[in-house]
Amino acid sequence: RIHSSKRNCIERAFGVWKMKWQILLKMPSYSIETQKMIVAATMALHNYVRFHDKSDLHFVRCDRDPDYVPTIPERYKKFVVPTNASDTSTSEENGVDMDLFRNQLATDIALGW
Numbered sequence: 097r098i099h100s101s102k103r104n105c106i107e108r109a110f111g112v113w114k115m116k117w118q119i120l121l122k123m124p125s126y127s128i129e130t131q132k133m134i135v136a137a138t139m140a141l142h143n144y145v146r147f148h149d150k151s152d153l154h155f156v157r158c159d160r161d162p163d164y165v166p167t168i169p170e171r172y173k174k175f176v177v178p179t180n181a182s183d184t185s186t187s188e189e190n191g192v193d194m195d196l197f198r199n200q201l202a203t204d205i206a207l208g209w
Contacts, residue, residue, distance in 0.1 A: 111166035
């Protein structure tokens with residue numbers, strides 16, 4: 097139940113983020129470095145607007161309806177990554193720190209449940 101709740105929260109956040117910064121729905125053929133900067137810049141702007149503009153239409157709608165998940169406009173659907181796609185962007189394994197964090201988080205949730 098906790099996992100489902102957190103997943104819903106994350107899906108809503110990413111949905112609002114993508115709707116507000118639609119360049120993320122159709123990432124141009126920039127270098128991977130430029131793409132990373134676009135993602136970081138839009139996330140910084142997203143967070144700034146979230147904290148400083150309480151009347152922002154996208155966030156107000158999301159706050160008003162806990163079941164609201166933004167949908168991708170039809171014109172962008174051809175660019176959507178399939179839900180069954182795997183991350184093959186790197187051949188490297190997870191970092192040790194991330195594995196430790198994930199295990200500690202799972203343990204904390206299980207003990208708090």
